Amino acid sequence: MSKQIWIHSLHPWLRTTEEQCADYFEFLTDTSKWKYVAQNADAVQIWGQSMPEWTDGQVKGFCDMVKASGLRVAFELCALHYTDEYPAGSVEQARHWYEVCLQKTAIPRMLGQGVGVDHLNFDGPLLRSMFTDLNKNLSRLDYWTHGQSMTEEQAVSQFVHFARCWHELLPDAKINYLFNFPINGYKGEDSITVPGTLGSGDAYTQFLAIESAMREAGIPLYGVTLDAPYDYDAGGKTFFGQPVKGGLIDRVLDFEKEIKSRGYKSTIIFNCQTSGDGGPAKQYYEDTLKCIDEYEKRGGDPDIYIVESWYPVNPRCHLPESEPYTLTNLAAEVIRHVREGKKTCI
Numbered sequence: 345m346s347k348q349i350w351i352h353s354l355h356p357w358l359r360t361t362e363e364q365c366a367d368y369f370e371f372l373t374d375t376s377k378w379k380y381v382a383q384n385a386d387a388v389q390i391w392g393q394s395m396p397e398w399t400d401g402q403v404k405g406f407c408d409m410v411k412a413s414g415l416r417v418a419f420e421l422c423a424l425h426y427t428d429e430y431p432a433g434s435v436e437q438a439r440h441w442y443e444v445c446l447q448k449t450a451i452p453r454m455l456g457q458g459v460g461v462d463h464l465n466f467d468g469p470l471l472r473s474m475f476t477d478l479n480k481n482l483s484r485l486d487y488w489t490h491g492q493s494m495t496e497e498q499a500v501s502q503f504v505h506f507a508r509c510w511h512e513l514l515p516d517a518k519i520n521y522l523f524n525f526p527i528n529g530y531k532g533e534d535s536i537t538v539p540g541t542l543g544s545g546d547a548y549t550q551f552l553a554i555e556s557a558m559r560e561a562g563i564p565l566y567g568v569t570l571d572a573p574y575d576y577d578a579g580g581k582t583f584f585g586q587p588v589k590g591g592l593i594d595r596v597l598d599f600e601k602e603i604k605s606r607g608y609k610s611t612i613i614f615n616c617q618t619s620g621d622g623g624p625a626k627q628y629y630e631d632t633l634k635c636i637d638e639y640e641k642r643g644g645d646p647d648i649y650i651v652e653s654w655y656p657v658n659p660r661c662h663l664p665e666s667e668p669y670t671l672t673n674l675a676a677e678v679i680r681h682v683r684e685g686k687k688t689c690i
Contacts, residue, residue, distance in 0.1 A: 347682050348386040350418060351675045352613075352652035353662070355391055360656045367663045371672070373405030375413050377664035378672040382413045384679045387462060389418035389650065392449040403450045407457035417454075418463035420522065421445055424506050425472050426493035433498030438505030446513075461514050465569050465611075467522045469506065470554075471544040473499040496545055496553070504557045511563050518566035520611060521554055523547050526576045526588075530595045536576060537588055547599065555606065567609030567647070572596050574616040574635035597644055604645075611648035612639065614678075620655025625669035628658035632674060636681065649682060651675040 353372060356365040372390075375382035388410070398406075410417055423445030430437040446452065451461060474492045494502070507519055528547035529535045535543030551568060558565045576592040600610045616631035636649070651674055653659055658669075665672035680686040 347646070348648040349384070349675065349679050349682055350387040350389050350648060350650045350652075351381060351385050351671065352389040352420070352650055353391070353394075354659065354671060355394065355654055357394065358654060358656050363661075365661070367661050369402055369405070371662035373402065373409050375409060377666075378662070378675075379665070381665050381672045381675045381679060382415060384683060385415065385675060386648075387416040387418045389420055389463075389465065389652070391654075392419045392421045392445065392451070393423065395450040396448045398450050398453075400453065403453045404457060406450075407454055407459040410459050416462040417459060418465060419449065419451070419461055420465040420467050421449075422467040422472065423448070424466070424469040424503060426474075432494035433501040435505045438502050439509060442506055442509035451514075461517045463518045463520060463566070464510055464514070465520045465522050466503070466507070468524045468544070469503040469521070470496065470499040470550055471524060471527065473502055475544060496550065500550070500553045500557050503554065504561050504563065507558065507563050508561060519558075519564065520567045520569050520609075521551070521565065522569040523551075523571070525570045525596065525599070526573065526592055530599065533595075536590065536592055536595070539589060548602065551599075551602070555608075565608060567611055568599075568603045569611040569613065569648075569650070570596050570599060571613040571615070572635060572639065574614075574631045574638070575618045577635075577638070593639055593642060593644075596639070597642060600644060600646065604647075609647040610645070611650060612644070612646040613650045613652050614639070615653055615655070617655060620653050620658050622657050625658050625660050628653070628655075629669045629674050629677075633677060633681075636678065649678055651678050 353368065354365050356368050359365040424441050426432065427440065430440055474494055474496065525547060526537045527535055527543045528545060529542030530546060531548045532546065535541055537543060555565060572592060576588055576590065578590050596612065603610045614632050614635045616628060616635060619628040619631045659671040659674060662671045664670065665676050667673055
């Protein structure tokens with residue numbers, strides 16, 4: 345399989361001003377301002393929970409764009425949590441969150457338009473099941489010491505039940521497990537962002553448990569996605585006010601080798617949190633390209649590159665690809681680098 349490049353839409357609800365995502369639906373329905381990227385990227389990825397307010401016309405516009413461009417569709421889904429209404433790790437708990445998630449996406453309406461889903465990227469299901477206060481404004485200490493909602497074994501069971509629901513709806517969609525990797529420990533070593541603990545658990549042992557459980561359930565696992573913010577490698581930034589020790593890329597490199605040695609696809613999300621949170625758009629652009637350069641120089645070999653920012657400031661907009669430092673302009677540079685062997689322009 346040749347290397348793939350995906351472009352992920354910006355997240356309108358995270359933007360600090362309306363202008364920063366005013367072109368959200370223009371990007372998702374019209375490729376006239378990003379022709380090169382649309383012709384050379386492999387997939388467009390959407391955050392599924394951004395879709396409940398999409399009108400039928402917007403869904404149709406997106407589906408028409410996909411049909412005309414030939415782009416595949418990937419969804420990043422962050423929907424598996426915990427409620428005390430059902431037993432932890434149960435089929436009932438998983439089915440509940442599947443139904444909640446399905447209501448928040450436009451997937452049923454897309455299917456009605458004849459557009460399917462090629463990839464499902466499940467964002468941190470174990471993390472979100474075991475630590476239910478993820479999205480609350482807790483201090484670092486409160487967040488990691490308030491107690492788990494369920495055991496890791498229960499969380500793995502719940503994820504498999506959840507994945508089965510999606511596999512039954514979308515049998516051809518490829519399932520990827522996404523680790524919020526800086527938060528995890530790895531092979532017995534502390535989390536980079538939460539020193540002194542494994543954070544949301546040891547990513548390697550969780551991967552092995554997920555692999556085993558999915559195989560036993562007869563649900564194919566396609567690959568593993570790792571986020572690799574550039575600034576978590578050098579260290580010096582903070583996480584909930586605490587210093588980050590750095591060294592992320594070495595862990596990602598090792599994990600990628602483990603993933604690929606077991607026959608799965610490796611997907612890396614390249615970005616930078618510090619420049620994504622503020623500052624010049626040029627800095628985010630350059631930091632993301634530096635992240636790719638550094639990763640490849642040190643032996644990284646991802647099957648799939650994702651150009652994505654979940655940060656509130658940069659990139660400031662999607663379009664056009666001809667304007668420096670937009671999301672599509674960054675994606676075009678990544679495509680030229682991966683497809684044509686061009687050195688990144690930094």
